[in-house]
Amino acid sequence: MKVRILTLFPEMFNGPFGTSILKKAQEKELIDIQCFNIRDFALNKHKKVDDYPFGGGAGMVMTPQPIFDCHHHVTQMLNLNEPCKTIYLSPKGSTFTQEKAMELAKEEQLIFLCGHYEGIDQRIIDELVTDEISIGDYVLTGGELPAMVIVDAITRLIPGVLSTEASYEDESFHCGLLEYPHYTRPRAFNGLEVPSVLLSGNHKDIDMWRRKQSIELTFERRPDLLKGLQLKKNEAQWVAELSKKKE
Numbered sequence: 001m002k003v004r005i006l007t008l009f010p011e012m013f014n015g016p017f018g019t020s021i022l023k024k025a026q027e028k029e030l031i032d033i034q035c036f037n038i039r040d041f042a043l044n045k046h047k048k049v050d051d052y053p054f055g056g057g058a059g060m061v062m063t064p065q066p067i068f069d070c071h072h073h074v075t076q077m078l079n080l081n082e083p084c085k086t087i088y089l090s091p092k093g094s095t096f097t098q099e100k101a102m103e104l105a106k107e108e109q110l111i112f113l114c115g116h117y118e119g120i121d122q123r124i125i126d127e128l129v130t131d132e133i134s135i136g137d138y139v140l141t142g143g144e145l146p147a148m149v150i151v152d153a154i155t156r157l158i159p160g161v162l163s164t165e166a167s168y169e170d171e172s173f174h175c176g177l178l179e180y181p182h183y184t185r186p187r188a189f190n191g192l193e194v195p196s197v198l199l200s201g202n203h204k205d206i207d208m209w210r211r212k213q214s215i216e217l218t219f220e221r222r223p224d225l226l227k228g229l230q231l232k233k234n235e236a237q238w239v240a241e242l243s244k245k246k247e
């Protein structure tokens, strides 16, 4: 997969894309991430990329020319015969979910447009943006952090990025339930023990315990996730007991 990031702050991406899973995925050539500095495409002498909003109001708006030319340069280099999916990160977008991540992970190439200031000129959104996405209902300084979040979530889903056992922990494995608690050595830490079932070596009991933990945790913290799930008979029984306890 080719990922192209249009931003005023390419250096922000060095950390996340230069570390751990994302770094390895690039070294294994499973993903090719390139950042482009929108400012490099500004034609005015002072490389200005923002201006006052028509109609007045506080803040500045990113001007269309540098973004348009940067996007054009990137799409030319991608050499596609149809327009490239272009994602604009904004609080107005549709909320990002694991399902959306799985959908985007199937794309051959993606362009991310990171807004700053009060946003970008609407003509860019109308002409170039195919998807407007928000990572949640909160206000950030720019679209860069949302772009990193989305690229991280997508990259994990590309075959070969996660080693097999790691992908086993993947959200889809838990099929929408919250993950069970994790323990590792030592068996006693500050007098705190590990649940004995995990030391039993009985993998049927361990899987049952983990599934029960996931269901109980999801019931407690995210009952909305339980609504859409197909539970086995005994699991539905657990939920019924939890509901009774709650009354």
Ligand SMILES: CN1CCN(c2ccccc2CNc2ccc(C(N)=O)cn2)CC1
Pocket: 089, 090, 091, 114, 115, 116, 117, 118, 119, 120, 133, 134, 135, 136, 137, 138, 139, 140, 141, 142, 143, 146
């Ligand atoms: C005070 N305004 C500053 C500019 N901003 C804005 C407006 C348009 C595009 C990008 C931004 C950058 N901010 C973002 C971006 C994404 C998210 C998200 N939830 O995905 C939250 N914030 C809106 C808020």
